[in-house]
Amino acid sequence: MGKNKNKGKKGIPEIVEKPLTTNTGKTYADVCSKFKEALSIKEDVVETPGPSVSCLTLPDYRIFEQPNFGRFTVIEDLAEYYPTEKMKMAQEYGFGRNSLAQNDNTIEDYLNTNELTTNNVRKIFQMLIQIEDLHTMLQYCYVYLENVVVTKNEKYITFYINVPSNINIDEILNPIMDEVVFVPLMSRAVSQHQLSYPVDLLSHHPHESLGGDVQFFREVGLLDKLVGKIAYVECSNPRFDTTKTYDIIFRSRRMHVRYQHRALELLNDVRRAYLFPNINPYKQEQKRNIKLQIINRQISENPEQLQAVQQIVGGANPYAPYIVVGPPGTGKTTTIVEAILQLYINRPQCRILITASTNSACDTIALKLGEQFDNNPLLRKLSSQRSGVNFMGRPKPPTDMLRVFSKSLCKKDMKYVSRTILEHSNYCKREYKSPSVEVLQKYNIIIVTLVTMGRLRTGTTGDWPFTHVFIDEAGATMETEALIALTSVNTKNCRVILSGDTKQLGPVVMSPKAAELGLKYSLMERLLERNLYAVNTDGTYDYTLQTRLRRNFRSHPAIVNIYNHLYYDNELLAKVNLDNLLNCKNLQILKNKNFPVLFLSVYGKVGRSSTSCSSLNTLEIDVLIGTIKQLRAKPGDIGVISPYKLQCTHIKQKLKEKNIQGVEVGTVELFQGREKPIIIASFVKSFCNLGFTADEKRLNVVLSRAQSLLILIGNPQTLQQSEDFVYIINKCKSMDNYTNNVL
Numbered sequence: 001m002g003k004n005k006n007k008g009k010k011g012i013p014e015i016v017e018k019p020l021t022t023n024t025g026k027t028y029a030d031v032c033s034k035f036k037e038a039l040s041i042k043e044d045v046v047e048t049p050g051p052s053v054s055c056l057t058l059p060d061y062r063i064f065e066q067p068n069f070g071r072f073t074v075i076e077d078l079a080e081y082y083p084t085e086k087m088k089m090a091q092e093y094g095f096g097r098n099s100l101a102q103n104d105n106t107i108e109d110y111l112n113t114n115e116l117t118t119n120n121v122r123k124i125f126q127m128l129i130q131i132e133d134l135h136t137m138l139q140y141c142y143v144y145l146e147n148v149v150v151t152k153n154e155k156y157i158t159f160y161i162n163v164p165s166n167i168n169i170d171e172i173l174n175p176i177m178d179e180v181v182f183v184p185l186m187s188r189a190v191s192q193h194q195l196s197y198p199v200d201l202l203s204h205h206p207h208e209s210l211g212g213d214v215q216f217f218r219e220v221g222l223l224d225k226l227v228g229k230i231a232y233v234e235c236s237n238p239r240f241d242t243t244k245t246y247d248i249i250f251r252s253r254r255m256h257v258r259y260q261h262r263a264l265e266l267l268n269d270v271r272r273a274y275l276f277p278n279i280n281p282y283k284q285e286q287k288r289n290i291k292l293q294i295i296n297r298q299i300s301e302n303p304e305q306l307q308a309v310q311q312i313v314g315g316a317n318p319y320a321p322y323i324v325v326g327p328p329g330t331g332k333t334t335t336i337v338e339a340i341l342q343l344y345i346n347r348p349q350c351r352i353l354i355t356a357s358t359n360s361a362c363d364t365i366a367l368k369l370g371e372q373f374d375n376n377p378l379l380r381k382l383s384s385q386r387s388g389v390n391f392m393g394r395p396k397p398p399t400d401m402l403r404v405f406s407k408s409l410c411k412k413d414m415k416y417v418s419r420t421i422l423e424h425s426n427y428c429k430r431e432y433k434s435p436s437v438e439v440l441q442k443y444n445i446i447i448v449t450l451v452t453m454g455r456l457r458t459g460t461t462g463d464w465p466f467t468h469v470f471i472d473e474a475g476a477t478m479e480t481e482a483l484i485a486l487t488s489v490n491t492k493n494c495r496v497i498l499s500g501d502t503k504q505l506g507p508v509v510m511s512p513k514a515a516e517l518g519l520k521y522s523l524m525e526r527l528l529e530r531n532l533y534a535v536n537t538d539g540t541y542d543y544t545l546q547t548r549l550r551r552n553f554r555s556h557p558a559i560v561n562i563y564n565h566l567y568y569d570n571e572l573l574a575k576v577n578l579d580n581l582l583n584c585k586n587l588q589i590l591k592n593k594n595f596p597v598l599f600l601s602v603y604g605k606v607g608r609s610s611t612s613c614s615s616l617n618t619l620e621i622d623v624l625i626g627t628i629k630q631l632r633a634k635p636g637d638i639g640v641i642s643p644y645k646l647q648c649t650h651i652k653q654k655l656k657e658k659n660i661q662g663v664e665v666g667t668v669e670l671f672q673g674r675e676k677p678i679i680i681a682s683f684v685k686s687f688c689n690l691g692f693t694a695d696e697k698r699l700n701v702v703l704s705r706a707q708s709l710l711i712l713i714g715n716p717q718t719l720q721q722s723e724d725f726v727y728i729i730n731k732c733k734s735m736d737n738y739t740n741n742v743l
Contacts (some may be wrong), residue, residue, distance in 0.1 A: 070436030074458045081261035087130040088197040095513045118272040122264050125480050128519040133257045135511035137199040139172045145248040152242045156232045175225045176408045180233045182219040183247040202251040259454025260480040266487035274491045277320035277532050296338050305335045308547035312339040316495035323546040324499040328704035329554025336499050337368045354447040355485050356472040366403040366447045370420040400444035406452045407432045454484045463490045475500035478507040479523040498524045503567045504701050505672050551575045555707050558595045563703040582677045582708035591736045596709045599732040601716045601740050604686050614646035617684045620713050635662030639676030643693050647684050668698045671705050679706035683714035694722040
């Protein structure tokens with residue numbers, strides 16, 4: 001989103017605008033008819049990591065005594081922040097340049113320069129969020145149902161979702177998160193509600209607040225689950241009439257979007273200056289060599305990790321965010337955990353917020369911190385001394401760390417969340433507890449997702465008293481998401497630390513137009529493009545602003561060297577202990593035992609599902625299954641990655657048919673931040689365009705997950721449309737680990 005982004009281009013390329021419709025007085029029937037007639041399959045949908053439950057083992061957990069958490073109270077109501085009429089009109093024209101820039105010089109200038117500044121940041125992000133919001137809202141319009149018969153028991157209203165076969169409801173609806181509106185036919189008939197735009201269908205309607213008027217009252221419930229095409233909706237209204245038919249509207253509660261809009265409103269002059277640093281008056285020489293009793297001794301032997309910890313504990317830069325760049329396998333999480341623990345030990349007055357866009361990222365740090373608090377004598381002692389919360393006889397000494405789960409996550413299956421995390425959380429006696437602001441502010445360490453932090457922000461009229469904010473996986477976080485945390489604190493008194501890797505998967509943006517116009521760039525990526533964060537030709541940089549980890553302790557040097565050459569300018573150092581890796585010397589499949597990277601060429605055909613835009617390649621699946629059998633490795637040591645959900649589904653089915661259990665299969669998104677001794681990748685695309693398979697960040701994730709052995713399966717003719725694949729294939733050929741035409 002910075003100046004360097006579209007080199008050689010003058011602004012955003014012009015898009016030919018074509019009205020989607022000229023009718024601005026649509027009725028319910030018109031809209032419904034339009035959706036069903038105009039629906040078409042779009043590009044392959046990327047699997048989105050939603051609010052996930054971290055699979056950190058220990059399925060059986062104890063039921064702990066209930067802490068005295070109080071109760072969270074909302075003080076500042078959150079506005080709806082519906083898209084403006086202007087933006088809804090722009091959607092009708094495909095969000096073309098003229099429709100976006102109409103009567104707005106700020107947006108027009110941005111479209112010409114593609115440069116984000118302190119002056120335009122709020123308006124540009126408001127535009128981008130609305131484009132993303134409208135894109136998502138329109139998907140819900142595709143599942144608008146008419147004249148539906150419903151049934152009801154004590155807990156649920158149930159009904160069948162009758163939509164065309166080319167609409168995949170699993171890619172649109174989000175159980176636990178979405179609302180369902182039951183529209184009585186009388187309400188539709190008498191409301192005379194004209195829809196100017198399709199998404200108006202999803203807006204709150206006056207009949208939702210009628211209360212006792214059962215003829216017109218629109219019941220609103222929470223979508224609890226989907227079983228096939230059967231929807232289960234929570235409803236406690238004993239008077240709900242199942243003898244009538246209803247029109248049914250599904251809609252998102254849009255909480256994440258609303259929190260982002262609220263953050264932009266809170267983006268004052270001081271915060272804007274903090275996000276666009278131009279000079280660095282900060283000097284930290286006197287604090288750089290602060291003496292620390294390092295808990296993880298390996299950090300003492302790693303100059304970059306030690307530097308990061310010392311900078312953060314000694315006093316991170318107050319004029320700009322401090323960035324820890326952590327390429328694959330370089331110990332980014334270990335570094336952040338050590339810095340947090342050292343702050344806790346050496347700065348008793350610290351109040352630390354740890355946040356990320358996903359639950360899995362939060363749980364990873366929570367687990368490592370919890371293990372230290374449970375087992376380190378010094379931390380146990382300090383935690384017991386400092387705790388100001390009555391835990392009413394919990395079995396372990398109290399700590400000043402709390403993992404705050406959202407209510408929606410607690411309603412899901414929590415059995416895969418580590419017991420260690422649960423002991424330090426607001427999930428008590430298998431129930432969600434909503435801690436009050438007063439209780440939360442007594443903790444030294446709070447761990448929440450950015451969306452949950454948005455909710456906590458509504459519980460106070462002022463800033464939260466955090467002294468440090470850690471945003472993990474910041475390279476995969478939209479800047480507007482990061483602002484939820486940054487606008488919850490006083491940046492003059494709070495130090496912000498961003499950690500991640502901008503060369504791996506970036507933020508998940510569903511709208512291609514919003515992504516194109518800049519929403520796909522993270523705050524971390526934008527800052528690293530600024531001159532203040534530049535790396536000099538000799539590899540040096542301003543250590544008061546950043547640390548760049550370089551020592552890889554995960555993977556075999558031959559594997560590291562591939563993605564090091566392609567994406568990291570050969571800055572990484574392979575430091576893994578080879579004795580800790582799997583021994584591949586006895587593998588018949590590997591001709592060159594010293595180069596554990598193998599390319600298997602397969603010339604298959606690409607297939608598609610009638611209900612999805614995803615792809616599969618059955619020939620590659622057959623080769624993959626045969627390869628797993630030939631390896632004779634422990635199934636738990638093997639991870640299978642494919643860019644396409646449909647391919648993953650068919651691989652899982654085939655493994656089940658062959659009674660091969662324990663092999664983990666998933667998309668690139670699932671494996672980001674993960675590792676396996678053996679990774680097998682199936683790229684699917686064959687005799688066609690590569691699509692997002694050629695994306696550098698996605699390929700980097702695939703290449704960097706393997707510790708001991710990396711096997712790549714694909715059509716070399718197709719894959720070599722990408723220069724990165726040309727390098728990989730030629731490397732495998734030169735090392736005699738290329739097998740041609742496997743089947």
